[in-house]
Amino acid sequence: MRYKSLKGFWLVSLYLLLLLSIIGSGYGQHHRTDISVVASLPCYASIAKYIGGDLVIVDHIAAGNQDPHFVQPKPSYARMLTRADLFITTGLDLELWVPTIIDKARNKKIFEGAVGYVSAATDISLVDKPLVNPDRSMGDVHVYGNPHIHTSPLNAKLIAENILIGLKKVSPENSAIYDDNYKEFVNQIDRSMFGDELVDMFGGEVLSKMVMSGTLISFLQTKEYGGEKLISKLGGWLSKGMPFRGKKVMCYHKNWNYFARDFGLEIIDYIEPKPGIPPTAKHVKEVIEEIEKQDIRVMIVANYFERNSPKMIAERTGIKDVFIPLDVAGESDVNTYFDLINCWIDRLNEAFKLSG
Numbered sequence: 001m002r003y004k005s006l007k008g009f010w011l012v013s014l015y016l017l018l019l020l021s022i023i024g025s026g027y028g029q030h031h032r033t034d035i036s037v038v039a040s041l042p043c044y045a046s047i048a049k050y051i052g053g054d055l056v057i058v059d060h061i062a063a064g065n066q067d068p069h070f071v072q073p074k075p076s077y078a079r080m081l082t083r084a085d086l087f088i089t090t091g092l093d094l095e096l097w098v099p100t101i102i103d104k105a106r107n108k109k110i111f112e113g114a115v116g117y118v119s120a121a122t123d124i125s126l127v128d129k130p131l132v133n134p135d136r137s138m139g140d141v142h143v144y145g146n147p148h149i150h151t152s153p154l155n156a157k158l159i160a161e162n163i164l165i166g167l168k169k170v171s172p173e174n175s176a177i178y179d180d181n182y183k184e185f186v187n188q189i190d191r192s193m194f195g196d197e198l199v200d201m202f203g204g205e206v207l208s209k210m211v212m213s214g215t216l217i218s219f220l221q222t223k224e225y226g227g228e229k230l231i232s233k234l235g236g237w238l239s240k241g242m243p244f245r246g247k248k249v250m251c252y253h254k255n256w257n258y259f260a261r262d263f264g265l266e267i268i269d270y271i272e273p274k275p276g277i278p279p280t281a282k283h284v285k286e287v288i289e290e291i292e293k294q295d296i297r298v299m300i301v302a303n304y305f306e307r308n309s310p311k312m313i314a315e316r317t318g319i320k321d322v323f324i325p326l327d328v329a330g331e332s333d334v335n336t337y338f339d340l341i342n343c344w345i346d347r348l349n350e351a352f353k354l355s356g
Helices: 002-024 042-055 075-082 098-105 153-170 172-194 196-202 204-213 216-222 236-240 257-263 281-294 308-317 337-354
Strands: 035-039 056-060 086-089 117-119 248-251 266-270 298-302 320-324
Touching (some): 035 153, 042 086, 204 216, 236 337, 298 337
Parallel strands (some): 035 086, 086 117, 248 266, 248 298, 298 320
């Protein structure tokens, strides 16, 4: 009788230990840790990795120092998409090579409109929308508006939200983790953009709306708090970018228009006579005249463009040419989206300082 009692005691104890072990291991959550995510561009991959964390395996197609307009649809890219759970692309007419790769992959999960397809540009307010129906004589004009959306940190928050929605669709069991990581990403963008003090006072959403409307800096310069102008509390990227706010620049291509909007740069003209059209000798001459006439000190060029024309213009005018990566991984030390924005601001500050 005593033997049966002891046996029952040990069986109950063993059951309780197993139950505690199962609860402690998170039984019932069933987190997948192998969600395959492929992005068309490195910046989208960087943001997806931030939100997905260790639960996702992320890859991208275009290189960070490659023109995203022109990517050859290699069979290896199609193979990447064959096993993808989620595919992230701009969703406009930037990556015209994407439909070919999707068709070759034959992965119905990532077809446009399917659960595993993410358009990064959804709900983003696009600039440079054509006023007339474009044709090929106008160059590489984008029919929906400027697709280089990632050059604005404020757009990055919407891109992150679109990626979040996609991740939650393909692996809803991990939704709580994705939500937490997304909130942290948005918080880091806001604090990187505005600094802690203003975010704590007004919140990132209010500050972002004021940037979009072009009223933030004037508001901070005129309103006081605690006996001093609010502009003294501005931190982050906007504070670092104040030395070049309002300055005139020349650009090679319309890559930087969202960045210019957020940071108050004035883009006077482009080295390309029309988007995607290489500069002619006549247009280069016109650019040189414009630089001299308006005393433009800095020229911004994505580092995948040819350098002969910008270098020649710099030699003729003394303008400071700044070759910078357009995307994450475009240079060896630009590994995240935050690295990318820091790189742009630091290089521009250095260029304007050197230009006198």
